[in-house]
Amino acid sequence: xxxxxxxxxxxxxxxxxxxxxxxxxxxxxxxxxxxxxxxxxxxxxxxxxxxxxxxxxxxxxxxxxxxxxxxxxxxxxxxxxxxxxxxxxxxxxxxxxxxxxxxxxxxxxxxxxxxxxxxxxxxxxxxxxxxxxxxxxxxxxxxxxxxxxxxxxxxxxxxxxxxxxxxxxxxxx
Ligand SMILES: O=P(O)(O)OC[C@H]1O[C@H](OP(=O)(O)OP(=O)(O)O)[C@H](O)[C@@H]1O
Ligand SMILES: O=c1cc[nH]c(=O)[nH]1
Numbered sequence: 001x002x003x004x005x006x007x008x009x010x011x012x013x014x015x016x017x018x019x020x021x022x023x024x025x026x027x028x029x030x031x032x033x034x035x036x037x038x039x040x041x042x043x044x045x046x047x048x049x050x051x052x053x054x055x056x057x058x059x060x061x062x063x064x065x066x067x068x069x070x071x072x073x074x075x076x077x078x079x080x081x082x083x084x085x086x087x088x089x090x091x092x093x094x095x096x097x098x099x100x101x102x103x104x105x106x107x108x109x110x111x112x113x114x115x116x117x118x119x120x121x122x123x124x125x126x127x128x129x130x131x132x133x134x135x136x137x138x139x140x141x142x143x144x145x146x147x148x149x150x151x152x153x154x155x156x157x158x159x160x161x162x163x164x165x166x167x168x169x170x171x172x173x
Contacts, residue, residue: 013157013165016128016144020046021053023142024126027095028054031122034095035087037061039110040078042099042157045165046128050097061085063096065109067116089118099157101127104138129167131155 028034038047040062047060066072066081096110107125114120126142131149149155154170 011129011145011147011155011167011169013128013167017046017049017165019144020126020128020142021050023144024050024095025054027124027126027142028056031093033093035061035085035092036095036097037063037085037114038097039099039106040064040066040081042128042159043097045157045159046099047097049163059086060097061087063110063113065106065113068109068112070105070109083113083117085114085117089114089120092118092120094120094123096123096125098125098127099129100155101125101130101138101140101143102133104134104136107138108136128157129155 036047036051036056038044038060044060044062047062051058051060062082062084064078064081064083066075066077069075094114096107096114098106101107111123114123124141125138127140128144130140130143130146132147133149133151152172154172156168156170158166158168160166
């Protein structure tokens with residue numbers, strides 16, 4: 001596995017975060033009672049930071065795909081995989097955050113998880129990177145970047161102790 005940290009400007013995670021904030025701001029302005037929920041792990045970092053930067057009251061939610069994944073048998077339950085939604089999902093306008101959108105399978109599972117908690121009024125999706133390669137009919141309302149990466153590469157968001165975000169590209173052997 002080869003690791004390349006932020007190989008190009010296009011994958012500068014801090015610059016992409018600023019673009020995500022710009023993209024999400026008008027959505028939240030149009031629907032001020034929007035509730036943010038981030039997909040573990042990277043999406044949860046984004047949701048928490050957006051909650052602060054958008055000046056939204058309270059805490060953002062965390063949502064896990066673990067319980068509904070179609071590859072649950074291989075992956076099992078991650079230790080960090082706990083959904084915590086500090087709002088009533090019924091009638092809520094929910095904005096889901098994720099770091100990378102690829103096949104769409106995680107989002108399919110996340111939607112099942114969300115609906116276990118109630119019937120939202122609407123659900124939208126914002127991501128840092130849409131890397132193409134969709135296998136399900138899932139699309140992002142906001143994507144800070146849309147890239148096409150070969151299947152041999154995996155894009156991982158990392159968060160430093162200072163909160164700074166960076167992307168690492170892993171090249172599978
Ligand atoms: O569209 P997909 O093909 O489902 O891929 C996208 C998902 O993959 C990554 O999560 P991952 O499963 O690696 O978990 P992690 O963020 O906890 O490492 C990423 O954070 C997305 O949630
Ligand atoms: O490149 C990828 C693909 C799926 N999930 C990620 O986090 N990165």
